Amino acid sequence: MNKYIIPTILFLSPILAYAQNVDLATLPGRDTVQLTIYNSEDLTLVRETRHITFKQGLNSLQFSWAGTLIDPTSIEVRFKSHTDQLELLDSTFPHDRREMVYWNIQSELDGVAEVEISYFTSGLTWSADYVVISDPDEKELRIDSFIRVYNNSGEEYEDAQVRLVVGTINLVEQIAQLAQMPMDRVVQLGQSLQEADQDEYRQLKGRAAKKAISAAEAPAPTSEMMDQQVYHRKEVIKQGLSEYFLYSIEGTETIRNGWSKRMRSFGADAVAFKVQYRYRPAEYGDQMVKMFLLRNDTESKLGTTPLPDGTVQVFRDNGRDGLSFLGQQYVNYVPIGDMIELNLGPDPQVIHQLVRQKSWRDDFWFHRTGAKVYYSPTQGHKIEINDTVVGWQDHEQWVERVRNYSGKEVNIEIRRAFDGQVEYVSGLDPTLYDFRTPQIVATVPAGQIKDLAYQINRAQGTLAKQNNVTLKKG
Amino acid sequence: MRWTHYPLTLTLLLLMLLCATPTAQARIKLVTLPLRERVEIQLEHEQVTLVEEERIIPLAAGVNEIDFSWNNTAINKESIQFRAVSHPEQIKVLSVSYPPNENALVWCVSSSGDLSAKVRISYIIGGLQKSFIYKALASHDEKTLTLRQYLRLHNFSNEEYGNSGVWLGFGDYFQKQIGLNETKELLSARFDEIPIVKSYTCDPAEFDYLDRGKNQLMVPMHYVIKNTKEAGLGRFPLQPGKVRIFQDDGSGGNAFIGEDWGPFTPLDDQMRLYLGVAKDVVVKRTIKKNEQHRLLGNLFNQEIILKYEIENFKDKPVTLDIREALPYVRNESIGSRDRAVQWRLDNEQMHTDWRDTDPTRVDADTVMFHVPLPARSGEGKAEKLEFEIHLWIENEW
Numbered sequence: 001m002n003k004y005i006i007p008t009i010l011f012l013s014p015i016l017a018y019a020q021n022v023d024l025a026t027l028p029g030r031d032t033v034q035l036t037i038y039n040s041e042d043l044t045l046v047r048e049t050r051h052i053t054f055k056q057g058l059n060s061l062q063f064s065w066a067g068t069l070i071d072p073t074s075i076e077v078r079f080k081s082h083t084d085q086l087e088l089l090d091s092t093f094p095h096d097r098r099e100m101v102y103w104n105i106q107s108e109l110d111g112v113a114e115v116e117i118s119y120f121t122s123g124l125t126w127s128a129d130y131v132v133i134s135d136p137d138e139k140e141l142r143i144d145s146f147i148r149v150y151n152n153s154g155e156e157y158e159d160a161q162v163r164l165v166v167g168t169i170n171l172v173e174q175i176a177q178l179a180q181m182p183m184d185r186v187v188q189l190g191q192s193l194q195e196a197d198q199d200e201y202r203q204l205k206g207r208a209a210k211k212a213i214s215a216a217e218a219p220a221p222t223s224e225m226m227d228q229q230v231y232h233r234k235e236v237i238k239q240g241l242s243e244y245f246l247y248s249i250e251g252t253e254t255i256r257n258g259w260s261k262r263m264r265s266f267g268a269d270a271v272a273f274k275v276q277y278r279y280r281p282a283e284y285g286d287q288m289v290k291m292f293l294l295r296n297d298t299e300s301k302l303g304t305t306p307l308p309d310g311t312v313q314v315f316r317d318n319g320r321d322g323l324s325f326l327g328q329q330y331v332n333y334v335p336i337g338d339m340i341e342l343n344l345g346p347d348p349q350v351i352h353q354l355v356r357q358k359s360w361r362d363d364f365w366f367h368r369t370g371a372k373v374y375y376s377p378t379q380g381h382k383i384e385i386n387d388t389v390v391g392w393q394d395h396e397q398w399v400e401r402v403r404n405y406s407g408k409e410v411n412i413e414i415r416r417a418f419d420g421q422v423e424y425v426s427g428l429d430p431t432l433y434d435f436r437t438p439q440i441v442a443t444v445p446a447g448q449i450k451d452l453a454y455q456i457n458r459a460q461g462t463l464a465k466q467n468n469v470t471l472k473k474g
Numbered sequence: 475m476r477w478t479h480y481p482l483t484l485t486l487l488l489l490m491l492l493c494a495t496p497t498a499q500a501r502i503k504l505v506t507l508p509l510r511e512r513v514e515i516q517l518e519h520e521q522v523t524l525v526e527e528e529r530i531i532p533l534a535a536g537v538n539e540i541d542f543s544w545n546n547t548a549i550n551k552e553s554i555q556f557r558a559v560s561h562p563e564q565i566k567v568l569s570v571s572y573p574p575n576e577n578a579l580v581w582c583v584s585s586s587g588d589l590s591a592k593v594r595i596s597y598i599i600g601g602l603q604k605s606f607i608y609k610a611l612a613s614h615d616e617k618t619l620t621l622r623q624y625l626r627l628h629n630f631s632n633e634e635y636g637n638s639g640v641w642l643g644f645g646d647y648f649q650k651q652i653g654l655n656e657t658k659e660l661l662s663a664r665f666d667e668i669p670i671v672k673s674y675t676c677d678p679a680e681f682d683y684l685d686r687g688k689n690q691l692m693v694p695m696h697y698v699i700k701n702t703k704e705a706g707l708g709r710f711p712l713q714p715g716k717v718r719i720f721q722d723d724g725s726g727g728n729a730f731i732g733e734d735w736g737p738f739t740p741l742d743d744q745m746r747l748y749l750g751v752a753k754d755v756v757v758k759r760t761i762k763k764n765e766q767h768r769l770l771g772n773l774f775n776q777e778i779i780l781k782y783e784i785e786n787f788k789d790k791p792v793t794l795d796i797r798e799a800l801p802y803v804r805n806e807s808i809g810s811r812d813r814a815v816q817w818r819l820d821n822e823q824m825h826t827d828w829r830d831t832d833p834t835r836v837d838a839d840t841v842m843f844h845v846p847l848p849a850r851s852g853e854g855k856a857e858k859l860e861f862e863i864h865l866w867i868e869n870e871w
Contacts, residue, residue, distance in 0.1 A: 232584065359815065389771060
């Protein structure tokens with residue numbers, strides 16, 4: 001197994017140590033490691049502890065990370081024991097050696113101390129995914145949530161405590177970019193970025209990000225914690241953290257470089273949900289789609305955690321000891337209490353047709369050359385031969401026809417937007433979704449056809465004074 | 475080293491507890507190869523094929539590592555699921571690991587005892603696709619039709635599935651051998667004595683002219699069937715597919731008379747199967763009158779008479795469907811406009827026979843007439859019928 005991160009104790013004059021080409025070094029092993037992985041950015045906070053033997057006087061500690069994706073600006077060393085006997089004097093990034101730092105440490109201790117080294121790395125990521133299975137009658141769901149951790153960091157992290165951060169943080173520089181630059185370039189890049197971006201908002205965001213990462217920090221696991229072997233299905237412990245959620249995987253995990261590992265995060269049985277058919281051209285295209293709707297709350301046997309972004313695969317128990325694939329979609333982060341909307345696409349058993357039945361015009365207004373007023377025959381004005389039409393009312397009769405062959409009553413919802421100044425006349429009790437989008441809901445019994453009829457009156461030309469829809473009972 | 479008898483391989487590693495204490499990256503294994511006990515191929519989804527297979531695997535008490543790998547098959551890695559069918563309370567999937575640069579995954583499964591477990595593995599696979607074809611046999615008198623629907627299952631997944639259950643989501647359930655790289659054709663449904671209407675349609679907007687110089691319209695022929703129970707269909711929506719059409723030749727055989735792509739046809743909808751252009755029904759269309767009537771200012775109504783000269787050279791009577799799209803008519807008569815067409819038929823001015831044509835307002839922009847045409851006379855002469863549509867396009871400027 002390759003190990004690329006190597007702290008070494010040099011037995012050389014500390015001042016000259018990094019000018020030498022021949023070193024004598026000891027290699028203290030990693031005792032514990034904790035990974036805090038963010039899914040909104042390619043960022044992982046690594047905290048590892050090692051036991052290092054110090055001699056009295058000046059000690060030089062070399063830390064190198066060849067072939068990994070560690071951000072050199074983020075590396076910190078901290079003494080966890082004998083803190084009053086150990087003092088970090090300075091950190092040096094040698095100009096001729098990339099991926100290396102030297103720490104000069106003044107020690108009054110002649111013995112072993114526990115040291116924590118922390119740094120940011122890229123290449124460790126995680127994602128969520130979900131498997132949803134409906135019962136044959138589409139009354140209840142079984143939901144399983146999974147997390148998958150990917151290790152392309154170039155480093156093996158054995159028996160690591162893994163913690164995952166749900167939420168979006170801000171970074172002012174990309175870790176993967178910093179990891180592949182020598183330190184002098186990193187400094188130049190930082191200066192140029194700072195000069196280029198003095199915007200107060202970005203600086204505030206940067207501070208917020210650091211605060212968030214700091215808040216996510218927790219003590220590195222103890223050796224006793226690492227020794228625990230867990231053979232039952234591991235729990236993923238969720239806890240709120242400011243604007244974020246922290247998932248901690250029980251015990252430790254080994255995710256080898258290049259591998260990924262998927263584990264169950266939580267499951268919920270007999271989750272109530274609603275089936276709705278929607279016609280929303282702006283969202284789903286010109287088709288009626290079938291939706292599974294549920295809420296991320298305790299009533300739905302969920303609601304213990306926000307649902308991180310991830311792919312949802314939806315199946316239905318086909319009643320023949322097997323599954324039917326219904327669809328797959330990527331859902332964005334769902335806060336606790338918010339709706340989960342799963343689009344299963346068109347259903348061949350529920351047919352929607354949009355039929356324009358009739359069009360006509362009236363209420364004409366005319367313009368006369370040289371006159372500053374408009375003329376309307378319906379207002380008793382005399383219209384002359386050279387007068388031209390400049391305003392009128394368009395009328396259209398529409399039917400939204402829904403045919404239900406699904407074998408059970410279906411709920412439908414139709415949102416159709418109209419441009420211009422529109423009066424929407426209907427006896428369907430429509431509501432306005434927004435200023436230009438009436439919404440109607442209805443149920444269609446099994447095996448029946450329902451015609452949802454309405455009329456559109458649209459003011460055109462000089463008669464159009466607004467750009468909105470008004471509802472009228474009719 | 476890997477056993478590669480099948481492109482898709484499930485192996486149970488006899489090295490236990492690997493999940494808890496990972497070994498070096500070399501993946502040399504001693505394995506057992508549990509065979510498939512049952513395979514179900516779910517073709518219900520329009521685009522996606524789901525395979526579910528069951529195997530019996532021996533599990534030891536503790537943590538077991540189950541390796542699932544595939545070569546040259548388009549399995550969607552993210553879709554693979556493992557479920558214990560037997561002993562669900564005793565078996566738990568702890569984690570799934572995905573090795574780099576390999577089409578494989580490793581399940582870590584805990585078992586509370588030594589047992590043989592039936593497990594179900596399901597996944598979405600590419601290359602295992604379905605299509606539908608139809609064979610339609612019309613009776614000699616073209617009054618009824620027998621329709622056979624065939625499922626074609628194309629197995630280019632590079633995996634052999636042996637005796638497998640096949641489910642389309644409708645109709646019958648099948649149990650078939652699905653061999654490697656083979657296409658299997660199954661009779662999935664048969665419908666007898668379906669009433670058909672043979673239609674002759676002219677519609678210059680949709681079908682154009684056969685000879686523009688002579689104003690002769692194209693007259694395509696269709697068999698029209700309705701996907702209803704009354705018509706002997708109506709069990710499920712008809713999937714799209716090629717329809718080969720034959721006709722009983724009246725002497726014990728049948729003749730191929732054409733083919734068409736049948737569209738997806740929901741319940742209660744019509745499937746129209748194009749048979750070709752009728753040469754024995756000649757329709758010439760001219761605009762006999764095109765006159766503007768000023769209303770107010772620049773506002774006017776346009777009076778239009780569309781004249782049809784129709785001859786049926788067939789030895790039997792037929793009904794001609796004349797369809798007119800009013801935006802097309804307006805474009806011909808007064809030019810293009812970007813507003814909806816307001817129109818009406820002039821009942822007073824229409825020919826007295828027009829009411830027999832059952833005029834139908836198909837939608838806001840389309841009108842259709844059904845014109846009965848007598849057969850040609852015994853001497854072979856066809857009667858020339860003249861049919862006029864008198865209409866007004868209103869409130870234009």
